[in-house]
Amino acid sequence: MAAIQLYCPFCGQKLSIETEALRAQTTCPRCAKGFVPIDAIPRDQTLPALKVPGTADVAPPPPAEAKAPAKKPGSLAGQVDTILLPPNGGPLPIVPGAQRTAAPEPAAPPVLDGPTLIRAVPPEPATNASEKADALAATVPVDPPAAEPPPVEGKPLEVTVPAAPAVETTAPAGPGDLPPVASDGLAATVNEPEAPAVIPPPPKAAPAEGAISAELAARASTLLGSVKVGSSKALGFEHVALVAAVAAVLSLVLLAVTNVGALRIIGGFFGTISLAATLLAGAAFWLVRSRKDTSAAPAPSSQARNALIGSVVASLVLGSAITGGVAAATGSPGELLRAKHMPPPKLPPKPELPPEQRADYKLKREGHVFVNGGLLHVPPKFRSDDGAFDLYMHFHGNTNLVEESATAAGLNALVYTVNLGNGSGPYEDKFSVVGVLDQTIDKIQETAKKQGLRDARVRRVALGSWSAGYGALAKLLDVAKNVERIDSVLVLDGIHAAYLDPKAKTVDPLRLAPFSRFAKLAAEGKRLFSITHSDIGGTEYASSAESADALLRDVGAERGPAQATPPRVTTKAALTAFNKGAQETRLEQTTEAKKSGMHVRGYSGQTPDQHMAHLVQMSVTVLPELAERWKE
Structure with a gap:
């Protein structure tokens, strides 16, 4: 029995699965996760086998196949037909030398003629429109040969099917059926059943633009949403920023006017914390007001956590720099200690009073x-x-x-x-x-x-x-x-x-x-x-x-x-x-x-x-x- 090549839906490991094991539980040898192989085949790369018009005149079926008993739809026993699909969802190539026929009338959706397996070619790298058009033009011959050699026994028969109206099957896939597909022009090539099938790994979803700021804004909006200031007004980040700013000003004033070492340390500590809180609350207020999608907080991400940690560290560094500048401008603790041992400054002499004005x-x-x-x-x-x-x-x-x-x-x-x-x-x-x-x-x-x-x-x-x-x-x-x-x-x-x-x-x-x-x-x-x-x-x-x-x-x-x-x-x-x-x-x-x-x-x-x-x-x-x- 032929084998099918596909990719693990969890880690992308390339696997080779026997056709008889497509509906059996399989464990990936790389990530050790189990899955059913047939569920890992993308729906847009499965297609039912079609009857190819005119193939009876070109190559009659073998005698053994004519005497074979009728097969049940969906059965995988016996001969297997393989349909090649183009990579990256592009148009099916026209095989040189294949028989050309006139475009038939729109027909009913194709039906399965015996068990059919899909062989998907690995996707090609994405190219721009001009390169893709040139590549497609190179595969289509301008003047096909007038006469085609008869098919040789043992070699695959390639038949080109004209484009047909798009047919989309919306019926859900059952346990024994292949998933429905949409087709907008079919080209089928019959190959040997022993050729392995290759299923490309699922593409990774790229993060949406502004996801980090949206997550931070959503979490900031839910942080103070349940806190009430009065009977109806909720506490906002503008209130937190205002209170923290007042505390920062008071701390810096204490740091500037006092000469006591312990009070200067307290003023410097609370000045740094209150300045950092002012910056963080102001940033949160700006995020909440600028974002419109903050009704629910998304799942936490490492990028958002890193951004939050970096904001806290940057706020603390800036707050400590400001308080350090104020402390340096008003005198360091070392200078205060040295001032105790310095002689008192000489005061200017009092103005001399006339004798008659003295007591x-x-x-x-x-x-x-x-x-x-x-x-x-x-x-x-x-x-x-x-x-x-x-x-x-x-x-x-x-x-x-x-x-x-x-x-x-x-x-x-x-x-x-x-x-x-x-x-x-x-x-x-x-x-x-x-x-x-x-x-x-x-x-x-x-x-x-x-x-x-x-x-x-x-x-x-x-x-x-x-x-x-x-x-x-x-x-x-x-x-x-x-x-x-x-x-x-x-x-x-x-x-x-x-x-x-x-x-x-x-x-x-x-x-x-x-x-x-x-x-x-x-x-x-x-x-x-x-x-x-x-x-x-x-x-x-x-x-x-x-x-x-x-x-x-x-x-x-x-x-x-x-x-x-x-x-x-x-x-x-x-x-x-x-x-x-x-x-x-x-x-x-x-x-x-x-x-x-x-x-x-x-x-x-x-x-x-x-x-x-x-x-x-x-x-x-x-x-x-x-x-x-x-x-x-």
């Missing part, structure tokens, strides 16, 4: 004014343009020496000095009353107004003490309200505390608690706490050196060796401070510890004169630090 124009500067148990002094170079002034309150020490020291250090503040006798007890008793500091400051402010300072008001307050005067500081610093008002504390060889264990030299932390709390604020940079001490040892209480060591332990600061000699002080009060005939004593520094605003300096000496030197030389030790801090 201190009529201020009296001579002498002292008694205020609440102390003396108020106005330094000769004190100046206030608007009436605001700083106040330095010193406890225990020669009044003239303190005033001259403040002037020599360049401290632009009013000086208030309190002396209550020897020992720290009187100072502790007077200033242990709650509210005494506020009362004293208010009275000093009123006195300044009476002395001629227009609109007088206290701005910053500093406390200082020498020796026993630390008792006043201990009580004043023990009140939280006072600590909020006090900016700086200066202690000259004077902090003492009792021992918890005299043998172990353990300092009572409760007595040092007010100083310890203020020292922690200074170590954080919020206050100024400057201490000097000598090596004078205590007997029944801790010395100033031991108290300073305890405070350093509380703030986590360590001492280091230091060798320095403060400059000599030449003020009148300093030169006459020591006993007559005694040699002037000067401080000799040995150690130092500093942590932000916490500063401790240790000096050698155990004599009364070396103890007195801390007060005499305060204009070159602690007061310059305060003057620098208060400098405007």
